[in-house]
Amino acid sequence: MSVAILRHGDYLIASIRADLSDGQLLALREDLSRRVGDERIRGIIIDVAALDVIDSFVARSLRSIVEAAALRGAATVIVGIQPDVAIAMVQFNLNLESLRAVLDLDEAVAALDRLTDPEDDPDAG
Amino acid sequence: MRDEVRIAIAADADLIPARAEGRALAERQGFSRTDATLIATAISEVARNIVVHVGRGEIVLRALDERARCGVLVLARDDGPGIWDVERAIQGFTNSSGPGLGLGLPGARRLMDEFELDSQPGTGTTVKMIKWRSRDELELLRERRRRRERAD
Numbered sequence: 001m002s003v004a005i006l007r008h009g010d011y012l013i014a015s016i017r018a019d020l021s022d023g024q025l026l027a028l029r030e031d032l033s034r035r036v037g038d039e040r041i042r043g044i045i046i047d048v049a050a051l052d053v054i055d056s057f058v059a060r061s062l063r064s065i066v067e068a069a070a071l072r073g074a075a076t077v078i079v080g081i082q083p084d085v086a087i088a089m090v091q092f093n094l095n096l097e098s099l100r101a102v103l104d105l106d107e108a109v110a111a112l113d114r115l116t117d118p119e120d121d122p123d124a125g
Numbered sequence: 126m127r128d129e130v131r132i133a134i135a136a137d138a139d140l141i142p143a144r145a146e147g148r149a150l151a152e153r154q155g156f157s158r159t160d161a162t163l164i165a166t167a168i169s170e171v172a173r174n175i176v177v178h179v180g181r182g183e184i185v186l187r188a189l190d191e192r193a194r195c196g197v198l199v200l201a202r203d204d205g206p207g208i209w210d211v212e213r214a215i216q217g218f219t220n221s222s223g224p225g226l227g228l229g230l231p232g233a234r235r236l237m238d239e240f241e242l243d244s245q246p247g248t249g250t251t252v253k254m255i256k257w258r259s260r261d262e263l264e265l266l267r268e269r270r271r272r273r274e275r276a277d
Contacts, residue, residue: 018141019138019141021137021138022137023137052144052148052162052165053144053162053165053166053169054166055166055169055170055173055229055232056170056229056232057173057229082162083159084158084159084161084162084163085162085166087159087162087163088162088163088166088236091163091166091232091235091236092232092235093231093232093235
């Protein structure tokens with residue numbers, strides 16, 4: 001397995017390595033989408049801190065991972081987008097609205113807690 | 126000596142050294158970290174374009190040095206079938222059919238200062254792009270001093 005996926009309660013944490021190939025990125029989408037159902041996962045955290053470049057292909061792959069997971073009933077949060085990478089990503093003119101991003105792992109867990117708790121009013125917090 | 130690097134592109138794994146060489150050259154040319162990232166991202170887009178649409182080609186990176194500015198030139202070449210609709214490839218498709226062409230080239234164009242696409246059916250495609258950095262007075266002054274010292 002080329003991406004380390006850790007389990008944290010009902011959540012999965014996937015850390016993407018810098019040298020991940022396109023094929024491995026697509027395999028990650030399948031793997032995450034399958035595990036959401038098999039293991040009753042409610043939230044996914046994708047850590048991209050190791051990526052010093054996110055080009056339009058990788059950005060779209062992340063988006064498709066998020067959207068596929070959403071259709072399986074899991075919320076996804078992206079963590080660790082480098083500041084320079086963020087500046088480059090806005091140049092693509094890609095619709096990245098489905099990418100919910102936070103700065104670190106603590107925030108990612110807190111965001112998923114809010115998103116996956118049906119009792120919680122999202123406007124309250 | 127001319128600062129030039131060539132990277133053969135045949136698989137998506139080749140994008141990694143292409144991006145790394147581009148970032149290193151940008152830093153040698155005095156670009157900021159952010160600009161080096163923009164250049165590396167643009168290289169990734171054009172290199173990926175080669176992998177997805179043609180299969181193989183090469184990336185040439187060259188340092189440009191003028192009196193008042195310096196830059197990084199990126200050439201992406203392939204011997205593929207060529208792009209039949211250059212205008213459309215640059216403008217980008219909104220609801221893209223193909224996997225890469227939709228956003229790669231327009232994205233790269235926005236990341237760089239100059240962008241030219243030369244393609245004829247049957248003779249392959251060359252993308253040429255440049256990012257410039259203007260040199261300030263202090264930098265020019267230091268260079269003049271260096272040159273004077275060397276002459277003495």
